[in-house]
Amino acid sequence: MRRILVTSALPYANGQIHLGHLVETIQTDIWVRFQKLQGHECRYFCADDTHGTPVMIRARQEGITPEALVERIHAEHLSDFDGFHIEFDNYYTTNSQENRLLSEEVYLNNRQAGNIRVSQVRQAYCERDGMFLPDRFIRGRCPACGAEDQYGDACEVCSGSHAPLDLKEPRCALCGDAPVERESEHFFFRLTAFEPFLKSWIRSGALQPEMANKLDEWFEAGLQDWDISRDGPYFGFEIPDAPGKYFYVWLDAPIGYMASTWAWCKREGRDFDAIWRRDDQMEVYHFIGKDILYFHTLFWPATLHGAGFRVPNAVYVHGFLTVNGQKMSKSRGTFITARQYLEVLDPEYLRYYYAAKLTARVDDLDLNLDDFILRVNSDLVGKVVNIASRSAGFIQKRFEGLLCERYPDDGGLRDRFVAAGDEIATLYAGREYAKAMRAIMQLADEANRYVEARAPWTLAKDPDQSDALHATCTVALELFRILMIYLQPVLPKLAERCRDFLRLPPFTWEARLHPLQAHRIGAFSHLMERVDPKKVEQLIQSVAPPVESIAQANAKTATKAKKAPPCAVDTESKATASAPAASAPNPAPTHVPAPSPAVTAETIDIETFGKIDLRVARILTASLVEGADKLLCLTLDVGELGEKTVFAGIRQACPPDTLPGRLTVLVANLQPRKMRFGTSEGMVLAAGPGGKELYLLSPDSGATPGMRIR
RNA sequence: GGCGGGGUAGCUCAGUCGGUUAGAGCUGCGGAUUCAUAAUCCGUGUGUCGGCGGUUCAAGUCCGCCCCUCGCUACCA
Numbered sequence: 001m002r003r004i005l006v007t008s009a010l011p012y013a014n015g016q017i018h019l020g021h022l023v024e025t026i027q028t029d030i031w032v033r034f035q036k037l038q039g040h041e042c043r044y045f046c047a048d049d050t051h052g053t054p055v056m057i058r059a060r061q062e063g064i065t066p067e068a069l070v071e072r073i074h075a076e077h078l079s080d081f082d083g084f085h086i087e088f089d090n091y092y093t094t095n096s097q098e099n100r101l102l103s104e105e106v107y108l109n110n111r112q113a114g115n116i117r118v119s120q121v122r123q124a125y126c127e128r129d130g131m132f133l134p135d136r137f138i139r140g141r142c143p144a145c146g147a148e149d150q151y152g153d154a155c156e157v158c159s160g161s162h163a164p165l166d167l168k169e170p171r172c173a174l175c176g177d178a179p180v181e182r183e184s185e186h187f188f189f190r191l192t193a194f195e196p197f198l199k200s201w202i203r204s205g206a207l208q209p210e211m212a213n214k215l216d217e218w219f220e221a222g223l224q225d226w227d228i229s230r231d232g233p234y235f236g237f238e239i240p241d242a243p244g245k246y247f248y249v250w251l252d253a254p255i256g257y258m259a260s261t262w263a264w265c266k267r268e269g270r271d272f273d274a275i276w277r278r279d280d281q282m283e284v285y286h287f288i289g290k291d292i293l294y295f296h297t298l299f300w301p302a303t304l305h306g307a308g309f310r311v312p313n314a315v316y317v318h319g320f321l322t323v324n325g326q327k328m329s330k331s332r333g334t335f336i337t338a339r340q341y342l343e344v345l346d347p348e349y350l351r352y353y354y355a356a357k358l359t360a361r362v363d364d365l366d367l368n369l370d371d372f373i374l375r376v377n378s379d380l381v382g383k384v385v386n387i388a389s390r391s392a393g394f395i396q397k398r399f400e401g402l403l404c405e406r407y408p409d410d411g412g413l414r415d416r417f418v419a420a421g422d423e424i425a426t427l428y429a430g431r432e433y434a435k436a437m438r439a440i441m442q443l444a445d446e447a448n449r450y451v452e453a454r455a456p457w458t459l460a461k462d463p464d465q466s467d468a469l470h471a472t473c474t475v476a477l478e479l480f481r482i483l484m485i486y487l488q489p490v491l492p493k494l495a496e497r498c499r500d501f502l503r504l505p506p507f508t509w510e511a512r513l514h515p516l517q518a519h520r521i522g523a524f525s526h527l528m529e530r531v532d533p534k535k536v537e538q539l540i541q542s543v544a545p546p547v548e549s550i551a552q553a554n555a556k557t558a559t560k561a562k563k564a565p566p567c568a569v570d571t572e573s574k575a576t577a578s579a580p581a582a583s584a585p586n587p588a589p590t591h592v593p594a595p596s597p598a599v600t601a602e603t604i605d606i607e608t609f610g611k612i613d614l615r616v617a618r619i620l621t622a623s624l625v626e627g628a629d630k631l632l633c634l635t636l637d638v639g640e641l642g643e644k645t646v647f648a649g650i651r652q653a654c655p656p657d658t659l660p661g662r663l664t665v666l667v668a669n670l671q672p673r674k675m676r677f678g679t680s681e682g683m684v685l686a687a688g689p690g691g692k693e694l695y696l697l698s699p700d701s702g703a704t705p706g707m708r709i710r
Numbered sequence: 711g712g713c714g715g716g717g718u719a720g721c722u723c724a725g726u727c728g729g730u731u732a733g734a735g736c737u738g739c740g741g742a743u744u745c746a747u748a749a750u751c752c753g754u755g756u757g758u759c760g761g762c763g764g765u766u767c768a769a770g771u772c773c774g775c776c777c778c779u780c781g782c783u784a785c786c787a
Contacts, residue, residue: 135786153786163785210715214782217713224785250787294787319715320780327780356735357722362715364780371721374736382749390746434723438735448750457745473745526747 003282004042005275006032007257009292010049010094013073014058017080017338019350020289020321020328023365026354027318027431028287029086033489034428038509045260047092048074051236052249053134057174059235066235070095080338084347085492090267092260094252099259100237103252107228108240109307115190117225124152124164125182126172132231133164133172133179140167187229187239189251194302195223201301206314210362211290215297226299254300257286258309279310286315290362293317316431319364333544340542344535348491348528349376355490358433369536377530379437380491383444384483385527387451388498391476392524394456399470401522407478407515408471413450417443417482418512424486425509433490440486447479477502477521482512497527613669614709615641616699617684622659632656634684636666639706644668647680654696665697665709 008028011021028044035042050070059069070093078091093099110116124133138152143166147155152164164170171178199219202212227248229239234246258276265272274281288296293315301311320327323334341350353372356379357365395401407414420443427436451472459469481498485507488495495507502521504511617636620643632654634646644666665685685697699709 214714217782221713221783222785224787226787290781292787293782299787322780359723364716366722368721371736375722377747377749378736381747386746386749388746390750393745438724441735451745452743452751455743455745457743460745528747530747530749 002035002040002042004035004040005261005282005284006035006042006044006287007260007285008044008046008287009289009296010047010253010256011077012052012054013048013050013070013077013093014055015073017077018328019323019336019338019341019367022084022338022350023321023354023358024287024289024318025081025086026084026351027358027433029084030351030355030433030489031287031428031431033087033492034425037485037488037507038425043089043261043264044087045090045092045257045264046088047090047094047256047260048077049249049253049256050093050095051234051247051252053137053230053234056233056235067095080342083338083342084351087492090260090264092256092263094256094259096259096263098262099252099256102255102258102262103237103247104240106255106303106307106309107247107251110189110303113306113308115193115306116228117188117190119186119188120183121186121227122165122181122183124170124179126175126177126179128175128177129172131233132182132184135164137173138164138167138170138179139173140170143168184231185229185245186227187242187245188225189228189299189303189306191226191298191302192223194298194305195219197305198298198302201305201311202297206301206312207297208317208360208362211293211297211315211317214293218294218298223298250295250299251303254295276309279313284310284312286312288315288317290317290319316360317362318358319362322364322366324368325366330543333540336539336543340539343542344539345531346529348494349380349531351490352376352380352437355433356437358431359435360431369540373531373533373536379441379444380494381528381530383441383448384480384487385494387444387447387476387480387483388501388524388527390451391456391473391480392501392521394460394469394473395477395521396523398460398466399473401520403477403516403519403521404470404474405518407517408474410450410471410475413446413475414478414482414515416446417479421482421486421509421512428489436486437490440483443479443486444483447476447483450479451476474516478515481516485509485512494528501525501527612667614685615639615666615668616703616705616707616709617644617664617666617668618705619659619662619664622654622656632659634659636664636682636684637705638666638668639704641668641706644681646682646684648684648686650684650686650696659696662696663698663703663705665699 006028008024011017025046032042032044048070050066055066055069059066062069074093081088081091107116124138125131126133133152135152139149140152141148142150142155143162144155146168150167152167152170153162155162165181169178198215202215207215228251229242229245230236230248232238232244232246236246236249237252239245239247258272261275262272264270265275275284286296296315304311322328323336326332326334328335341347349372353367353376354365356375395403420439424436424439427433427439454468454472456469456472456476459465459472481502481504484491484495484498488507499505499507500522501524502516503519504516615638617638620635620637621633623633631647631649632651634648636644636646638644646666667683667685670682687695687697699707
């Protein structure tokens with residue numbers, strides 16, 4: 001029996017779990033469940049990544065302590081993962097005593113070994129907020145191209161990068177004050193000293209070949225020592241012997257894997273040292289997204305090694321999730337949270353769909369919702385569940401639920417099913433789930449062909465053929481049982497329902513070797529419903545952004561440089577699109593909520609305002625939009641500009657019959673936006689938070705359609 | 711700008727060291743069947759393998775240039 005420890009990356013404690021996180025946790029969970037099914041001891045650990053500036057700032061904005069914020073998010077994350085049947089052995093938090101002690105130990109051991117050095121660093125400091133500003137918390141004019149309002153690290157317009165202190169007219173993203181330069185002492189981990197170690201670790205087979213190539217690129221470019229300290233105020237662990245200095249969140253985040261293990265060890269009475277201090281007791285594997293490769297394949301093994309801990313056996317990297325071919329983004333309406341999905345759809349649909357598309361490589365994975373419906377329905381309901389559905393009835397009605405006394409001659413079909421298990425196991429173990437699913441579906445096809453060829457419905461009409469009927473259905477249910485064993489890692493709940501129906505104890509991989517004989521099954525009931533396309537449509541609607549923000553996103557895109565650097569919204573999706581701990585710890589403003597209503601948006605000059613062509617418009621018609629529950633289709637009379645068609649997300653607030661004849665305000669020069677229902681040629685203005693609370697703007701009487709508003 | 715990954719049938723993807731008429735699943739279409747959640751079974755694909763050029767007896771598969779796309783990168787992890 002192997003002893004295996006598995007982790008998936010730590011989700012950041014600021015933000016919800018979304019379908020991108022789930023690529024990773026589902027991939028990991030399938031692997032873990034498979035190993036358990038094989039009879040190995042396999043433990044799955046994860047935690048929330050809680051420290052860093054974004055959490056601190058958000059807590060401040062919500063008026064609560066970071067600890068309270070982190071606790072609340074922890075509960076949300078746990079419930080989301082649970083909803084998708086992710087079975088952790090422990091889901092912990094990096095803001096724990098275990099994590100503090102381990103972080104200190106990792107640091108002190110490294111310091112003892114001479115792997116820590118101290119340097120002075122000049123940084124932007126905001127005197128009003130009393131803190132050093134991470135790159136993404138400084139905004140200003142790009143030193144290269146002069147573009148306004150750029151982040152401290154990179155320009156979205158010219159895609160150049162720069163030092164935060166080089167920004168022209170810099171200001172604090174929190175309060176708007178100009179930051180000052182201030183020098184501070186920082187602690188650096190001597191990553192450069194670990195190059196030989198890292199190179200040999202990589203060659204030990206710890207990485208997929210394409211990722212090893214990526215690391216070679218980095219080696220060629222030259223490693224840099226790693227700044228592991230941050231000045232207070234900072235939500236994190238204070239560094240020993242260095243008052244006011246804190247561990248950078250990315251130092252203690254992966255240590256959370258160990259902390260989670262430790263907490264579990266205490267609970268279960270297991271020996272932590274045997275797991276993390278020696279590498280002969282347990283294999284260790286990390287599942288991560290490609291965005292956090294750097295941390296897990298350079299810093300992490302190096303800090304572990306430098307501190308005298310064991311290093312992971314392998315790091316398995318997956319790609320990003322796209323939705324309908326596009327990166328996840330709120331403005332595109334492709335940003336789907338775990339919660340939103342669970343409100344309308346069965347989690348096992350998604351588990352299967354992901355499994356059907358996951359490989360051992362780092363390719364991105366596309367969730368194509370049309371494909372999703374077809375595939376799940378066809379494979380799971382049409383093929384697999386159908387086998388049971390079409391044979392159980394006969395067993396129940398004709399044989400009182402009893403299978404044949406001895407497993408009948410099936411021409412070697414069952415033997416082939418059993419034998420295929422070896423290859424399927426190899427595919428699971430190698431994370432080639434897509435190939436495993438294909439192999440299983442081929443078996444399902446065979447089973448259906450078998451039933452077809454034996455035509456039980458014909459046998460049923462002839463009393464003399466009763467034995468043949470009994471044999472046929474016994475075989476079909478046996479084949480079905482084997483298929484469900486193979487699918488259990490992916491579909492644990494369906495497998496459970498099948499076991500209830502077949503009246504079987506929990507499956508093991510070995511259980512496939514022993515056919516059911518003289519066994520009484522329970523009554524068959526629907527094991528799985530088909531995906532309802534209406535539900536998928538409902539999901540799309542629920543994540544669809546309001547028309548206004550579509551237009552905004554569109555306008556933003558239009559003004560962006562050709563190589564479209566991420567806009568604020570996109571940045572967020574990018575950060576969260578893949579995995580977990582991801583970009584989060586790198587203090588990105590992406591996790592700071594929109595400005596509170598008490599603060600105005602960024603100041604603009606009159607010229608910028610002048611670019612917006614606001615017009616008085618008369619609403620001619622207002623109609624409901626088929627298939628959309630928030631939209632109204634308006635036709636507007638805009639005087640000299642003629643008539644315009646606009647889709648407005650105001651349906652919940654404005655009964656369409658109250659609108660015709662009314663005057664309102666139109667943004668006339670907004671870039672037209674193609675929507676599923678037609679093209680929207682502008683946007684009408686309304687105030688309020690949305691939903692039913694929306695108030696359409698009107699001009700005073702006397703205004704006439706087409707008048708410019710200024 | 712540099713580097714890297716992609717671009718193969720309506721959709722999602724395979725295509726090993728270059729080699730017979732480029733494949734699979736799903737969809738669509740035609741037929742069969744009716745036990746089954748309108749499920750199943752049989753049959754059915756004339757795709758400029760992103761574009762152009764080159765190497766070769768032979769290229770989706772190698773080389774060059776270009777286009778599109780995603781990502782990495784410029785003391786930043």
